[in-house]
Amino acid sequence: MTVSKKYINRDLSWIEFNSRVLEEAEDATTPLLERLQFLSICSSNLDEFMSVRVAGLKDQLKAGFLKADFTGYTPHGLLKRVMKRTSQMVRRQYRNYRDLMRGLAKEGTVITAWEELNREQAEAMTEYFHEIVYPVLTPMAVDSSRPFPLLHSKELYLAVVLSGDPADEKLKDQTFSAIVQVPSILSRTLEVPGRRNSRKTTYLLLEDLIKVHIGKLFSGYVIEGVQAFRVTRNSDLALNEEGAEDLLQEIEKELRRRRRGFPVRLEVENGMHEHALELLKDELEVTEDDIFEIEGPLDLTFLSKFASSLLNSDHLRYPPIDPVYPIEFEETEQMMSVIRERDVLVYHPYESFEAVNDFLYEAAVDPDVLAIKMTLYRVNVNSALVKALAQAAESGKQVTVVVELKARFDEERNIAWARQLEKAGCHVVYGLVGLKTHAKITLVVRREEGSLRRYVHVGTGNYNENTSKVYTDAGLFTCHPDIGTDASALFNEMTGYSTPHDWKAFAVAPAGLKPKLFDLIDREIEFAKEGKPARIVAKMNSLSNQSMIDKLYEASQAGVSIHLIVRGVCCLRPGVPGLSENVRVISIVDRFLEHSRILAVSGGGEEEVYISSADWMTRNLSRRVELLCPVYDASLRQMLLNLLQMNLLDNVKARELESGGSYKRVSNGEQPLRSQFGAADIPLWKTVAASMDHP
Incomplete structure (x- = not known):
């Protein structure tokens, strides 16, 4: 068989996967607000795909790489097909968006246009603009004295085209350009005061409110056009780990570079002013193939927060599932006494992640626990696990944490955790040169009756309380001696110069x-x-x-x-x-x-x-x-x-x-x-x- 018939291309397979996510948003049997969530996930997935996979293909083309991969595709041929398929997917997304908005309107919730507001509503939103929005906005003119600004990846902007005041002889025939960032610190969806005797809840998008009042930022000029746009940049890190004296500092430097990664996609609002479009194409150095003209609001990832914020709408969501506490640990306050007797398996999200938190807290306060070792790949904000590790270190225990600083898009958060743990007295290791530490394992070493016993938790998912509520993952608690021996050897390899171990279990x-x-x-x-x-x-x-x-x-x-x-x-x-x-x-x-x-x-x-x-x-x-x-x-x-x-x-x-x-x-x-x-x-x-x- 030819290779193209023997294998399916990875990137084309990914597009098929994201299409299955989009199918859930299109499925009428899926609750309405859950469909909004799936549409948001589909958009977020596509953002990452463009900033990593498509960016990688463009990197190969720039480097003159022409060789076909094992599925039979050259970078040029694959990029062409990928862009065609993603364009088709985007059109599906926005057909689905319009369908969902019609369904939401039937349930009494509307995202409306400014023109649909009555006088009282318009006045209320104008007041909100002047009091809350206007002080946050920064107009950025583009001319010979003010160069084109750095546009952050995946942020929403407005391109403004202006002409001079007709009464000003010097300016009246000139065209001017400016850019205004839509502030991400403010809610994208703004609740509008209700109409009298109306049961509908009305929302206005923040960018639409700014557009209507954009003249406030450019007094003395005539607004010729104002449309939204969004840039997606190459977000892959190019680390020189071998030459880095400090991996943490090297990653911080690369994160700053990421903001200047080359653009791989430009999304523009349908009907963008020709002058603004040409300016963006020239400054961002994008081609027609890189431009996605969008008929609807840009960046549908806002739908996730919007769907979660709607009150009194539980009938439009999946019924809630309250994770149960693992039955094996229900009747005891000493989890390790249970684990000594038998292994325990937990399966999230049906069983609570609190069991993992409690295991670590128990170890942190137990005077017979001598050491705790743990890998951290992606951790949630305000992680109870991080607090337990810090508490253990402050109480004098030997605490070693392997923090993976290279976890994509979580680098900054993990840097913050690493510094917090170091301040508490933990020994923090930033993984191995050239390798990401993706294993999920915790080792607790406890003194018992004159000897040491090892307690281990091994998981399939990250130590993250938030994702444990929406990801299916398995976790094993055990003190099996072979697993304990291997766990110690694994941490020795990750933190020291230990030679590869003769694994008994792992x-x-x-x-x-x-x-x-x-x-x-x-x-x-x-x-x-x-x-x-x-x-x-x-x-x-x-x-x-x-x-x-x-x-x-x-x-x-x-x-x-x-x-x-x-x-x-x-x-x-x-x-x-x-x-x-x-x-x-x-x-x-x-x-x-x-x-x-x-x-x-x-x-x-x-x-x-x-x-x-x-x-x-x-x-x-x-x-x-x-x-x-x-x-x-x-x-x-x-x-x-x-x-x-x-x-x-x-x-x-x-x-x-x-x-x-x-x-x-x-x-x-x-x-x-x-x-x-x-x-x-x-x-x-x-x-x-x-x-x-x-x-």
Whole structure:
């Protein structure tokens, strides 16, 4: 087969994923305000795609890189196709936006135009402009003495075209340009005082209010045009880690450079004044292919906050789910006493992240705890975990925190956490040169009866309380001696000069994870050849590493049954005769972001289950510190097996990948099963998992 037929391109697969997100916004069976949320997510996803992936393609073109990738695409050919597909997606987004606004209006909420306001409403909004908005605005003229300003990536601006006062002979025939930033510190949606006897709640967009009163900023000039625009810049960091004396300072320097990254996309409001458009094209050095003309408000990510702010609208949202506290820890104030007796598995968001917080707090105040070690990749604002680590350090415990400063778009926040932890007395390590530390692990060392015992938490998701409420992730609490020994060795490698460890339980990237996965797959291939049960079920966010895909193709051809639950990018083509006819790939896009990474192999009849921090992408397998951890407890393995089976049986929100690269909804005529709501309908997901028969 030609390579283009053997693999699906990563970027085109991503566009398919974001299309599935957009489908949720278009789905009339999805609650209205949740549809707004999905549309916001789709827009946010596209922003990141443009600033990283499209920027990377343009970097390759500038460098004269012409070689095709393993899927058969050259940078030029791929960029052309990507821009065409994203343009189509943007048109879909705004058709959906207009549809959602009509639906919202029927529910009594309207985002209106200035012309639709009555006199009292206009007066009230004018007063708001003068008192709140006007003092924050800064007009930036563009002329020979005032150069074109630095435009921040993904911020909203107004391009203003002016002519001189007709009464002024010197200025009347001249054209002038200025730029005004729409202040992001103010709410984008402004509630308008209601009409008398009206049950509708009316909102006005901030940029529309500014447009109407823009003349206030340019007295003595005539406004010829004022339209919104937005620039997306290259946001990838280019770090010189080898030559950096201080990685933290190097990243801070790169963050400043990011503000000046070259523009990769210019979004302009439909009907932009020709003079303003030419100015932007010249100053930003963008081509027609980089310009997206938008028929509607720019930057639909505002819809997330807007949907969350609407009161008395619970009937337009998913029913609330209150995470339950893990039943194993409910009757005790000493979590470690429970973990000594048995391993405990938690599954977010159905089970509360408070269990992780409590575990760390217990360790922080326990006088018998000698040391706490932890990795932090993405942490929420006001993190309870960070406070617990600081408290532990201040009480004299040895606290080591590996903070990943290179977590994309969280760099500044992580720098702040690192400095806060250092002030509290924690030993902070900024990861390894050339590698991102993506493993999610906590180690607590406790003195017990004259010896030391290690307690470990290993997770598939970040230590982030906010995302734990909307991401599905698994976490394992254990004091298994092999896992504890490996955890100590892993931290020694990350913080010191320890040589690679002879792992007893873990497989660790970049050196050992991929070989371990290959060994597991090879073993299944041998079982298939021997006529034994041979089955692989893997759940992850993305699958794009060529050699991993080839190994799965090899397993399929040997007769191994392979079921992949891949939420996002998947470069493998399933169902191709002679190549992958034994591979099935599904993607679930639903209320919660499917984020857990779980692997199950038949083991020739004795099934093994692993949880991991890693997707099967090149960056995870070769450029990051990642972790694969076995689940030793038989009952916990069965829970995870049943959870995977519940995903595979989903016929409501699952889409199946076809060999051509497109996805179709699973419709098998069976009784509807929605895997996320199957877990949510009963407070304890474990009860659901335990009630299922795993084949």
